[in-house]
Amino acid sequence: MKLTYLHTIATFLLSFSALGQMQSFSLQEVKVTGGAFKNAQDVDLRYILSLNPDKLLAPYLIDAGLPLKADRYGNWESSGLDGHIGGHYLSALAMMYASTGNAELKKRLDYMVDQLAQCQAKNGNGYVGGIPQGKVFWERIHKGDIDGSSFGLNNTWVPLYNIHKLFAGLRDAYEYAGDQQAKHVLIGLGDWFVELIRPLSDDQIQQILRTEHGGMNEAFADLYILTKDKKYLETAQRISHRAILNPLLQKQDKLTGLHANTQIPKVIGFEKISMLTGNADWSEAARYFWQNVSQTRSVAFGGNSVREHFNPTNDFSTLLKSNQGPETCNSFNMLRLSKALFLDKNDPSYLDFYERTLYNHILSSQHPQKGGFVYFTPIRPNHYRVYSQPETSMWCCVGSGLENHTKYGELIYSHTANDLFVNLFIPSALNWKDKNIQLIQTTEFPYKNQSELVLKLAKSQAFTLNIRYPKWADNVEVLVNGKPHPTNTHPSNYISIQQKWKTGDKLSVRFTTSTHLEYLPDQSNWAAFVHGPIVLAAKTSTADLTGLFADDSRMGHETKGKLYPIDKAYALIGNADSYLSKLTSVGNLTFRLDSLTLQPFYEVHDARYQMYFQTFTQAGFDAQKATQRQQETEALALEARTVDKVNCGEQQPEVDHLYKGEKSDAGYDDDGRFWRNTRSYISYQLQNKDLIGKSLEIHFSGNLKTEDVGLFINERAAEISAMKDKAIVLKVDDNEVISLKIVSENGRPTPRFYQIRLVK
Template sequence: MKRTCIIIICLLRIFTTHGQSQKLNSFPLSAVRILNGPFLEAQQTDMKYMLELDPDRLLAPYLREAGIEPQKPTYGNWENTGLDGHTAGHYLSALSNMYAATGDQQILDRLNYMLDWLEKCQHKSGDGYIGGVPGGKAMWKEIAAGKINAGSFSLNDKWVPLYNIHKPFAGLIDAYQLTGSQKAKEILQKYAAWAYQLTAGLTDAQIQEMLRSEHGGMNEVFADVSAITGDSRYLALARKFSHHVILEPLLQKKDVLTGMHANTQIPKVIGFMRVAELSNDKSWEDAAGFFWETVVKNRTVSIGGNSVSEHFNPSEDFSSMMESREGPETCNSYNMLKLTRHLFLAHPAASYIDYYERTLYNHILSSQSPTGGFVYFTPMRPGHYKVYSKPQEGFWCCVGSGLENHGKYGELIYAHNEKDLFVNLFMASKLEWKEKKMSLVQQTTFPEQDHTSLSLKLAKSETFTIHFRYPGWLAKNEMTVKVNGKKQLVEVDSASYISLNRKWKSGDVIDIHLPMHTQAEFLPDGSDYVSFVHGPIVLAASMGTADLAGLKANGDRMAHIANGPLLSVEDAPLMIADRNSIAKGITDENLPMTFKAANMIYQQEYKGLELVPFYKLNETRYMVYWPFTNPENLPALLNARKEKAAAAFALDAITVDKVSTGEQQPESDHGFKGENTWEGVFKDRHFRTGTGWFSYILKNPESKASGIRLTYFGKESDRNFEIYANDVLLETVKLEGNRGDHFYDVTYALPDDRKQLEIVIKLVARPGSSIAAIYELRLLK
């Protein structure tokens, strides 16, 4: 079957088996142990990192807000700039995962310490509330009274407080479900009762207004609370906390995701699926399935990640993906894997696991340095690099989800129904199926070698079926299966699994051969960039370690972005080949998972580059996607690339700081404030406008700024507003709509005194008018 994107192979299988296959159960993390290999190494690295964190500093915001003197000062970075306490919620989940996955007593002791203090905070609060939101108690009282002022990343002038409290909610659920902690359950029940009471007097419309602000998976946690307590009121609350702006289009099978903040939406959809599971709501389940399909099929790159600068780029235009420093966000893949797990267990199909495997190996595994530290953005821009956190300084959202990621590798290697076993992933591991008094050990060095071996130990011989995933990256009739050395006749079913039904006995050994091939994968928009995948493993090339500015991030607000010099697209390796035969140019170097493309690479200096698994490339610049062209188009391409690169570099060279207006994280990073202002998307570009005012704080570290540049749209008219820099009026602007059907830039000179290290830019609407839609703001030198 001809295909351009392996990760979406066999999507139709989902629908041919939908409603026909029996639902599965996952094994508890405690039933699976990861054995030697890259995943065990990553798990151990994660455990070391989480034990380096100081629980008293993570807990400090909770104690402060409860009126208890903190034991130690709070951490910095996101932990003292408004999102105080979010990491502690992730930490509860991470500790719970890691204890279940390893049984390590240090981890359990740390978890119990956290829970003891949260219990004290809850008792002191007196109403069930726990949280680190600065001034949260007063804000929640406003909410309860119906005083709601919501923006995409603020609620009543607080930085996404619902998103913030979602983390301890989820952490308590994990602590109870993964470790059996009754204390966690008791704290959770009181916390949920507080939330229920908080919203009891709000109308559905008021709750929907509140949900304009990023709120994580609050609908999911209320559904979980309902399942844990048996109280149907929380399932009803989960429905109320399901955001209709995203739900309604999905129910109608409409993709309106372009321009949306990506990771705001994914947790909502997990919640839709969780509500569907508990209420048997097929329409909501189908909405979640449609979301998964369109994100995986139309909005995902080869490593399994999605989004640019945290937002869904146009599905028909991935140019920003190739140009931006801010590629796929780790949190997005963390949440997409959660959604995939729910969908697979409801409707078992190998296509879900194909995506799961692809993302696990290539995005999640690569998002942690072998020496410790988590990645926020994984740039796809040719020749760029990733930035890693440090334990005492980086507290981004992707540090929180990163702490969780590497402790739960065992959650979907295997699954089961009442009688049968499903083997989904080829990963060295040991399974204990206590109910059947059976254990299984899977020994493999996959993907270094293309086979795996599974040995069984049973209390007594028993007849049942073992189902093995037939991966989408295998050609037809390529998988071979032997039991005790004897080749088996197998068939692939409609869900792309093969089944062995027999009377199994202790000591039986199953050997599986999984021949891998190198495939070319193009971007979903069909543009002239290509990545290469061997089996499920994305191949990439190291481009060296020059100019890795900020590789290990400090505590600065925007240190998670790789702000070192960009490699010019003109200077990036270029492949010359025909699209239909480009994969044939990848040659095997007779070393495990090592390849070259010397015959296709245009520049002589790059012909020696080696392609290896992307997850092995750390603390280096890299190539995942390669620009390519055929020989006939080469001269025109080189000329166009030169002109575009020159313009981009000229602008980058004079840019001191910039704000991507209307985008959540860039605005938050620049101290956004405003009244009567709102954001939107036009022609796939974000903007901010309003009838009041808004402001940003821009950095001017070398005191060289001389002007600010604003980007407008040419046809916008009847706009009259003022621009201030540090309270000095720079310009009164009137737009007449006479600049054509395109975006354009205007630069305004700053006052002569440029010594300020920070410059506050404020835009104020004139009486009776409004501020123009501002698409970008740059501070220039």
Template sequence: MFLVVASASSAAAQLFPLSDVRLKDGPLLEAQDADRQYLMALDADRLLAPFRREAGLPLPKPSYGNWESSGLDGHMGGHYVSALALMWASTGDAAVKQRLDYVIAELKRCQDQLGTGYIGGIPDGKTAWAEIAKGQLKVDNFSVNGRWVPWYNLHKLFAGLRDAHVHAGSEDAKQMLVRFSDWALQLTAKLSDEQVQAMLKSEHGGMNEIFADVAEITGDAKYLALAKRFSHQALLQPLLEQRDVLTGLHANTQIPKVIGFERISETGGDKTWHQAARFFWKTVVDKRTVAIGGNSVKEHFHPDGNFQPMLDEVEGPETCNSYNMLKLSAALYRADAAKGGAYADYYERTLYNHILSAQHPRGGGFVYFTPMRPQHYRVYSQVDQGMWCCVGSGIESHARHGEFIYAHEGDALYVNLFIASTLNWRDQGVRITQSTRFPDESRSRIKINDAGSFALKLRYPSWVAAGAMKLRLNGRAIKVSGKPGEYIEIRRSWADGDTVDIELPMRTQLEPMPGLKNYYAVLHGPIVLAAKTEGPAGERLNFRADDSRMGHIAHGPVCPQESAPVFVSARKDFERRFKPVKGQPLTFTAPGLIQGRNAGRLQLIPFFRLHDSRYMLYWAHTTLAQQSVLRSSMAAAEAERLKLDAQTIDQVAPGEQQPESDHGFRGEGVESGINKNSRWRHARQWFSYELADRELQARKLRLSFSGGDAGRRFDLIVNEQLISEILLSANAQEIYSRDFELPADLVKASAGKLSVKFVAQPGSIAGGLYGLRLLR
């Protein structure tokens, strides 16, 4: 059955093809160039190895290690196809196109060899998919039939083939994408809707988005129906009812689903799904987002009323989340560009302060977690080692910087971002040049390079004060009739060489962390400012991540929060205390305001220019009289936690995808969930984790339980030795902990590896387990 699809051409606004936009000198062009070098340094044959292996083809080179050899085999290959396609469209670099064509041709060989339409690097995927097709499902929140998030993995290749077709015009990629989609259609044909929904408990990327895209590409309604089947009702239904159920959920599992909801609305015309996506966006941006535009702690949404984990933990906002939030923002913007100022404000904020800051300017390495914790730091991937999800989304992000600068709707041209660039508006026969040194200078010039009649709509950023934006047309001042958050329209018959000069006065402002009104980030215009700080004397940190399973986390010592510099002022309106440094753009000092170690030498600079250092991004504020009280209260709040962290050799957060995967989670009859903002794991049969104790220092296990599970009986077994028969009892505390001693001879014989297993006794349940720490 075919249908008339509500394609992008009939949407309220369209973004321009990347091939019609070219970046000029500026920080985003520098990021694009660094990304191109990173892309070409990756070895295509090593990325292709998982696909060749699963297709039974010879392997000229072995697979990469890290995530590419531990269950997510092939996910980077999918990202790589997308990144090459986007980079080719953005630059026209022939070497990039040649690499893309090679990868597509080799993937086609794999698909042809298998003969079913399937392509994938999932270890022994053929067996798993055969079981699934028969309805033999074993699903957990991060696995399906024993494979680590297999639909999430496949989504990367689906998206890569789509991008190779859409952005690079590959007809082979289009045919492969349709064959791949037909394989998925056939695979799920005999599954009930309930079984499909059960599969969707496991992270699955934006599979619904992909099938909506295929529906648009082919005009065939069967793919739109499949997109709806792959839409997770456990998230969609609360969003349709405008209910926030995000607390405790794995953040980047949810965002791609919502991009799919919006694409289904855009493609199929169901406005209620658009409203659901918009509600999600507002909930995340308004209630769970920090100054840089990022969200999540340890990959999960924290309670909207408690941002304290942002300051306490080192696993702050995940870069993948922001990559996907920008995609969602662009999709929502297309639906209503005229009122899209909020989406553009968020896009700009996140692009400069999270996406740009998460790429190293030298070598192009990428960041997974960006800590908000005072005086912590980030680690960056290396080309041949880090194969994390944030590397995959990172190589895509910096290949698509031209995507959102401009948009068009009928004869209206929207200027969303102030980025040095050129635009070829083919439909109107008009070329545009935007010249700016933004954000180092607060002005931009739009030059019309051809004649034509159209409306130029210039964004009035929310960070510019009301009445402060100034416009000049061919040197003459014109009235600005609009306010922050809107678009200013200039409609006229343009002559070749016409110019519009835009003045965007920046202000230095303080932005409190939500719910923590005495912690502030400092922004100049949309740019978050931060300061480099030092750790303990003589400290030598390694800012390059290794290829270990958890190498993406900055594991170095944390600095006690009471040692961090603070803002000391009797007044709360202390923006005037920040002074620009002459000759150094976007660089400030704060004489007398900052108190603490080396305070006199601290300068605030754009966070996106701060690398290879500990840093301050959120600052506590106090008065001179209260400074010692503040530091004492910080010390008291941290003492027990830091003591426990120092005693901890290894730990698992039960029910959380990445920590469980990092610790070799296995089990039968397993379930997980959330109880009063805390995640738990239990099993009707058994579950286990693999812990590391390289220096053989382990003395005990600290396990956390809930008083609500009183009466459950299960065995605690370590390395096949029974440690304890556990009977959970009632407890006055909602969540409480118990310690279990480990025999010295067991630890000595462990070779540094401890398998911790929980086995349900007959008629009972093992768990729920709320926390697990291995202690010295």
């Protein structure tokens, strides 16, 4: 089945692009046939089918006032982000159906869309959503009553981010599965939103956009592609966040300290809008952002961020120490941006990052046997990851995780009007319907450095077949029907073979690869072993994997096992020439490193691991280890006496501790600390497990006068037991939940609060 929406996009782009514009194939035209990616697709399919559509639909039915068919899921789906997984689920069903043809997926997709259409009809104004008290919330916005921060808009958890998932899911249901009812619901939802924001000024719109809102600008660009109605393109431009766009237009790096995944979808929207308007500046802003994040803020496996925020480009130390490493949602969206820029620029260098991230982050983010998706991937030595479970885990990275493994066929191949491009070396079958060209790729890459491609044609025809010469390849050799073909190109480019092809023609591609050390972008002495495009890591222990498969707690996506001292981690001691010489290959991408065994990181599961190693001369090792040992002892001692903590101003820690507030600001200081203050109030809830927490330490900056700031614990005035070193110490009651409220007593900004710790 041809997908009219996808072809509409292609036709529109060709109207203003030069002949030879790169285009992707539909998922129906590319089938993944074997290897790790096919296994990941199959495992994801089982996870998708294990979810209950009626439970995912429950938030929408509640909002519309329709009878429930099942209770909603718990976890994030019933604690403020109700309905967001339902939108992701539409996308996953549509793309997995396109990739596999599984009839049950289409049945579920049609059912989900029909139920959403009934909710929309009951609401009567085009709106459909699962946001708690949605009608009341949106009416406040329509009237211009706006109080927003990074994740809370009128004390509602990222409502535009939430509804963006539905916009995207309905779009995907139509684009990938041809669901006409989804198109109708999507247009109705878009019209409702246009009317919602019509009375708002541009300043009010920008105030709303301070709160995470996903790719809402992209959603309206897609509506314009779908309908050619200019009001949607105008809306897409109007809801583009200028505080992020303007520095990018000036090529200014203002990203440090920002919540990473809040920004990436906005930039995907900038790129799409630029293609529709011909505004090259917006596309250049997107390219600058991509270059900044992929080259100066990403680690070896392609991920970025620490505790969900962009760390300084010259200091990755917090990333090395944290159990909250790069977030999978970030890489999900960086791949979408990489794909968009590759198709726009016809530049295969974007594929080097795409491929690295696909193999090493996305593939590793799903358990290959049991299923389950990873939120954080720490690079802290000797730490581990947590996997979701279908009945307990409803995090954002579950939503994007459902989608990640449905669409592996999206960029294995691409094409221009007449020519074919082989981009990735993954076992697969291509059926280019418009040209009656079929191509079968057989490969065991990356375990064997070769790939065989066989053509099947309705009739002989002339075209250029282009084979990607990857950046990681030391050398590439291509044989056409057994005869060598000249390379005549360089890495991050294509080897072009132009001739008249016939059925049975065979191309053999051979690579030479090697292992190298890749240092962190901050030029510190931490490095990872990378073989070709594959990041290697070592299993170090299976001890204390607490919470390996997540429970339904608010913070179930975080590891609960202890942090092992970094100064006890394995290190490379010698000189630069000797580090690699310690490796001994034992075959199948496995290497011995003294007592360790290195293997592809995507194979490492159910264990603690080490991916990054410090490199030292012998003299440097002795000196730095002594300093590091002291720092680690102090840091781990503090963690040992901590029962719970909130990093103020950081999105997920505040969400996990049920932040509420009014007239509050948050930011990031030059010293690398996040903060929050208020002219009204802020509040958090901390968990006092086993009642072992005895006091709260509230760390702040500036001058704090107790008569200007009210402090309340469980709604009673708190007793201050000490003030020292820019910290207030409060006594706590023997309660399992400690509710802290901080109030400005004079309506002026309080000092900046950095961290709140409940300690033993």
